[in-house]
Amino acid sequence: MSGNIIEIRHLRKAFGDHVIFSDLSLTVKKGETVVIIGPSGCGKSTLLRCLNGLEPIQGGTIYLNGKPLEYGRKSLVKIRQKIGMVFQNYDLFPNMTVLQNILLSPVKVQKRNRREAKEEAEQLLEKVGLREKADAYPDALSGGQKQRTAIVRSLIMHPDILLLDEITAALDPEMVHEVLDVVMELSRNGTAMLIVTHEMAFAEAAADRVIFLDGGRILEEGEPQAFFHSPQTERARRFLSAFTYSES
Amino acid sequence: MDWSFMTEYAPLFAESARITVMIGGIGTLLALVTGLICAWIMYFRIPLLRQIAAVYTELSRNTPLIVQLFFLYFGLPKAGVVLSSELCGIIGLTFLGGSYMAESFYAALKTVSVSQIESAESLGLSRYQTMRYTVIPQAARAAVPPLCANVIFLLKETSVFSAVSLADLMFTAKDLIGMYYNTTEILIMLAAFYLLILLPVSVLFSLLERRMNRGRI
Known part of the structure; x- marks a missing residue:
């Protein structure tokens, strides 16, 4: 089990009678970037939300660094420091500046020294090109800048893994790039990530492994090259063909 | 216009304005506290208390203040509870205002989206910290305009206190009109004093x- 940051075994998740996953297993190794793709409603986001404890699960076990996750309130607080999550709609806190947004968790949850955390925040902001926006409020930022801030807000916690839930889906095309550049850099530096995205070119470039999810099951799993250029299943072929426009 | 009449009775108006401000102020403040407590109960859907809060708000909002005051002032003594006019005014205003405050505070709390709360939780913030650093600051901002409307509404509602012989502005005005028939002067003074209280x-x-x-x- 060593080397696995996340190991999901026989996960079962249902909303009432509506079963999302009946038996899903998946691992993410240390330093690995795993990209999940699949049609809307296939359970991609739900999977990330289960990992972060935002959704209770109905069966199976999720291991973080070999330890099974517990869903009590206290342990959730600990888990969430280890599992960072970035959302589609950024969800920065509008009542705080960029810097305050970033420092909230390290200072209030991790009880780190404010000055030391601030220094790190500034370094991280510098890295994502937002050093001069530290004192701006989210309302004054573009979508891309907000999302880069949200990534920094997660990174400063030093999570073992980062969950990215369609983080470019709400962005203008021009801003997608600046956000993906940041993620690409993280991937190169060996940050373990589980990414849900519809950006196929990015998925191919960043992923160490691609998982194709449909109907709550993993239909295909493999190297990005192989998956994108010679998918094994008909379902994956049909899904991928939807991303290249050809007149029928 | 009888200016000398107005200057003569200005001190009397000032004294009744003081009573209006005092009883209105205390009542509004208690209404605010009641509203905060009810909004909290409604927001966290605390069982039992939530049903009580629901009955209270319906009762409070769907009966006129004057009826509530009559109940306190003329009804309760029949059950052996005699309250002073002042106390009736304060209790009545608190009872009426609490529900309005509760509804607007609850609505303000609800303006903070679920995704904001999840975002805070996913950063490891406890439930208390989520409220303290994200929900309450945002809700407070949303609550200011309706709070202002409620405070002004309640201070104006004090004008029915005269019905339970509380010597507020309205009471004094009616009294003077009954005695001197200087209706124009008295009504102008009355309006001026209410403005003097409410504009600030x-x-x-x-x-x-x-x-x-x-x-x-």
Whole structure:
């Protein structure tokens, strides 16, 4: 089990009678970037939300660094420091500046020294090109800048893994790039990530492994090259063909 | 216009204005506290208390203040509870205002989206910290305009206190009209004194609103 940051075994998740996953297993190794793709409603986001404890699960076990996750309130607080999550709609806190947004968790949850955390925040902001926006409020930022801030807000916690839930889906095309550049850099530096995205070119470039999810099951799993250029299943072929426009 | 009449009775108006402000102020403040407690109960859907809060708000909002006051002033003594006019005014205003405050505070809390709360939780914030650092600051900002409206509404509602012989502005005005028939002068004085009380409140709240919007677009 060593080397696995996340190991999901026989996960079962249902909303009432509506079963999302009946038996899903998946691992993410240390330093690995795993990209999940699949049609809307296939359970991609739900999977990330289960990992972060935002959704209770109905069966199976999720291991973080070999330890099974517990869903009590206290342990959730600990888990969430280890599992960072970035959302589609950024969800920065509008009542705080960029810097305050970033420092909230390290200072209030991790009880780190404010000055030391601030220094790190500034370094991280510098890295994502937002050093001069530290004192701006989210309302004054573009979508891309907000999302880069949200990534920094997660990174400063030093999570073992980062969950990215369609983080470019709400962005203008021009801003997608600046956000993906940041993620690409993280991937190169060996940050373990589980990414849900519809950006196929990015998925191919960043992923160490691609998982194709449909109907709550993993239909295909493999190297990005192989998956994108010679998918094994008909379902994956049909899904991928939807991303290249050809007149029928 | 009889100016000498107005100057003669200005001190009497000032004294009744003091009573209006005092009883109105205490009642409004208690209404605010009641509203905060009820909004909290409604927001966290605390069982039992939630049903009680629901019955209270319906009862309070769907009966006129004057009926509530009559009940306190003329009804309760029949059950052996005799309250002074002042106490009736304060209790009545608190009872009426609490529900209005509760509804607007609850609505303000609800303006903070679920995704904001999840975002805070996913950063490891406890439930208390989520409220303290994200929900309450945002809700407070949303609550200022309705709070202002409620405070002004309640201070104006004090004008029915005269019905339970509380010597507020309205009471004094009616009294003087009955004695001297200087209706125009008295009504102008009455309106002027209400403005004198309420305009500063309006100004104060717009300053507060502006302050809370600092740094926002």
